[in-house]
Amino acid sequence: MKRPGKKVATDRSFVVALSRGLDVLRAFRPNDGLLGNQEIAARTNLPKPTVSRLTYTLTKLGYLTPVPRFEKYQLAPSAMSLGYAALANLGVRHLSEPFREEVMRETGGAVAVGGRDRTSMIYFGQSRGMTLGVQLDVGSRIPIATTAMGRAYIWALPPDERAALLRELREHYGSRWPKMRDGMERAGETVAKLGFAISAGEWHDDIHAVGVALKLNDGTGPYAFNCGAPAFRFTEDRLRNDIGPRLVAMVRNIEAALGGAAPQSKKDNKKLKSGGKVARVVEGIR
The missing domain is CATH 3.30.450.40 (GAF domain)
Structure with missing residues (x-):
């Protein structure tokens, strides 16, 4: 997954943190099930410490569900509802x-x-x-x-x-x-x-x-x-x-x-x- 290009990164109206958070959600694919921070980092080309902070934030917001036993995450209903809403429209x-x-x-x-x-x-x-x-x-x-x-x-x-x-x-x-x-x-x-x-x-x-x-x-x-x-x-x-x-x-x-x-x-x-x-x-x- 590509990171924002130079033009986007220098756009003062562009929120890089939001872009990265959405990239984390986009890392989950159909039939993936669970993903860990390392797998997400590999798919998004983001540093693992950044991914750790993003997955923590997305968990707090209800978009990811942690699975402590495996130290991984899955998409939560709040994240899936965005897709269902888009499909409905x-x-x-x-x-x-x-x-x-x-x-x-x-x-x-x-x-x-x-x-x-x-x-x-x-x-x-x-x-x-x-x-x-x-x-x-x-x-x-x-x-x-x-x-x-x-x-x-x-x-x-x-x-x-x-x-x-x-x-x-x-x-x-x-x-x-x-x-x-x-x-x-x-x-x-x-x-x-x-x-x-x-x-x-x-x-x-x-x-x-x-x-x-x-x-x-x-x-x-x-x-x-x-x-x-x-x-x-x-x-x-x-x-x-x-x-x-x-x-x-x-x-x-x-x-x-x-x-x-x-x-x-x-x-x-x-x-x-x-x-x-x-x-x-x-x-x-x-």
């Missing part, structure tokens, strides 16, 4: 459920909706039935750079926000960036041409998926949906000719139901087509 999660369920039944794939969490996407709605090989649930995080959901999200951002995120990803991945960049270039071209992004074995070798962004007019989002399954079930040909178009139609229907933005026009799509533009954008050059 995400109208797109509830409204999209019947649409997700329908596509899940029709395709046999898992269908999810998520939003950005730094360099990851976090699931806040999931319809997966008995889909083999897909064990993600609400609260799960997946990388932005290599997944269909993440790539769809990237290409739905306004140009300045996309450039900032790409610079962050370039720093995050370091020597692995060229490979990530190539995948995002391909995704940009596919989004421009077909309306959806593809990840075929680029996150997990045996998982194939498509992703489509949801853009609203109320200032929230964008969000993104995906539909994935084991590679033997979702071949690349099926992704392009069946699953992708189905997911695009589903998201457009959800946008209409939410009163959201209309699909991109052909004029908008041309701006992302190959010929150097996508590659320059992925490099963070505007």
Whole structure:
């Protein structure tokens, strides 16, 4: 987990102590159970003495529950209530459920909706039935750079926000960036041409998926949906000719139901087509 950058750290309105406390809470992941100060320090890149003070404070405030027997902590109901409140306020999660369920039944794939969490996407709605090989649930995080959901999200951002995120990803991945960049270039071209992004074995070798962004007019989002399954079930040909178009139609229907933005026009799509533009954008050059 990255610590605040130089610009943030010198921002007089930015409360570093609060940021660090939230980083401690963010260190807990689905199915983690208990974490000790040393594990939290490793995940947050914070000094262990600082983590000790933060966990003590968060315990006093009711956001962590200490388990003295193991010298560890678990999230307390007060912390979990923040997540539940956020989920309750995400109208797109509830409204999209019947649409997700329908596509899940029709395709046999898992269908999810998520939003950005730094360099990851976090699931806040999931319809997966008995889909083999897909064990993600609400609260799960997946990388932005290599997944269909993440790539769809990237290409739905306004140009300045996309450039900032790409610079962050370039720093995050370091020597692995060229490979990530190539995948995002391909995704940009596919989004421009077909309306959806593809990840075929680029996150997990045996998982194939498509992703489509949801853009609203109320200032929230964008969000993104995906539909994935084991590679033997979702071949690349099926992704392009069946699953992708189905997911695009589903998201457009959800946008209409939410009163959201209309699909991109052909004029908008041309701006992302190959010929150097996508590659320059992925490099963070505007």
